[in-house]
Amino acid sequence: MSFPTEPARFEPPRHAPAGRHQSAAASRRRRLTITLIVTGSIVVLAVVAAVVFAVLMPSATPQAAATSPTATRTPTPTPTPTPTPTFDKTQFSLDDPMSIWVVADKHRPINPQDFVPSDLVDADVPAVYNSTLREPAARAVEAMFAAYTAETGESMRLQSAFRDYETQVEVYANNNQDDTQSARPGFSEHQTGLAMDISPASGECALDECFADTLPGQWLAANAWKYGFMLRYPNGLTNITGYAFEPWHYRFVGLELAAELHNTGVQTLEEFFGLDPAPDYL
Ligand SMILES: [Zn+2]
Structure with missing residues (x-):
């Protein structure tokens, strides 16, 4: 038996001493590399810090801000707001008795005194005395009473509508x-x-302040504006309207004005149109 390769197995590692030398050199290189990396990082951080400082300082000191280009820049013009459509308070007469905006109060008599509207009709609704109204008011009250009945299952009626001069006497x-x-x-x-x-179909609280607490009284207060009506003599405004609270008296003014009054919360025609309060006759 021969062992031709056996001796090689027991040779001492030929490069062992050189390996130790190379390992020492590599360590030096690693230390140098680490030193360079650390130094480089410090330099980079220092540069970043300097840049950040340079950027922030001008706005941090008033003197720098005064010379900053942003301080002398022309301000961005504020966009012109789109004008809100304003309600045209002059589109109908307040004096013409045929105007749906006519204002009659203790300072503003009907003119002429014996005026009778030219478009009177009888509204198709239950009525105690009459249901005679100007045509647009008649159509509106028909729609309003129908809506009340549809929503509540109950009915309202007209206690009184148009009255001519002689009737008012x-x-x-x-x-x-x-x-x-x-x-x-x-x-x-x-x-x-x-x-x-x-008034309610039952007649409960007809022409009485307690009408305000009835179902139709409350429904009208909340919904009449949707049909072009306003409560003409509200509670607590006698010094303006000249009349005590009349929760049953509604005035047709048209859909547009009724909605404007509702939206603005103005309760009287006198205030809305800038007219004199009319607590008493002149
Ligand atoms: Zn009345």
Whole structure:
């Protein structure tokens, strides 16, 4: 048996001493590399810090800000806001008795005194005295009463609608010419054919302040504006309207004005149009 390769197996590693030398050199190179990396990193961080400092300083000191280009830059023009459509308060007359915006109060008599609207019709709704109104007001009250019945299953009726001058003479006399109870002839909004007194079909609280607490009274207060009506004599505004709270008296003013009054929260025509308060006759 021979072992031709055996001796080689027991030769000492020929490169062992050289390997130790190379290992020492590699260590030096690694230390040098690490030193370079650390030094480089410090330099990079220092540069970054210097740049950040240079960028921030001008705005941090008022003197630098004064000379900064941003300080002298022309301000960006504020965009012009789109104008909100304004309500045109002059589109209908406040004086013409045929205008749906006519304002009748204790300072503003109907003119002429014996005025009778030219477009009176009888609204197709239940009524105690009459259902005579100007045509647009009649159509509106028909729609409003129908909506009330559809929503609640109950009915309303007209207690009183158009009254001519002669009828108002009687009404005023029947109220002992009491200015707190009824309008003087020629001053009643009922003569315009645009005003009406509303009561429940049952007659409960008819022409009484307690109407405000009934179902139709509350429904009207919340919904009449949607049909072009306003509560003409609100609670607590007698010093402006000249009349005590009349939760049953509604005035047709048209959809646009009724919505504007609702949206702005203005409760009287006198305030909305900048007219004199009319607590008493002149
Ligand atoms: Zn009335």
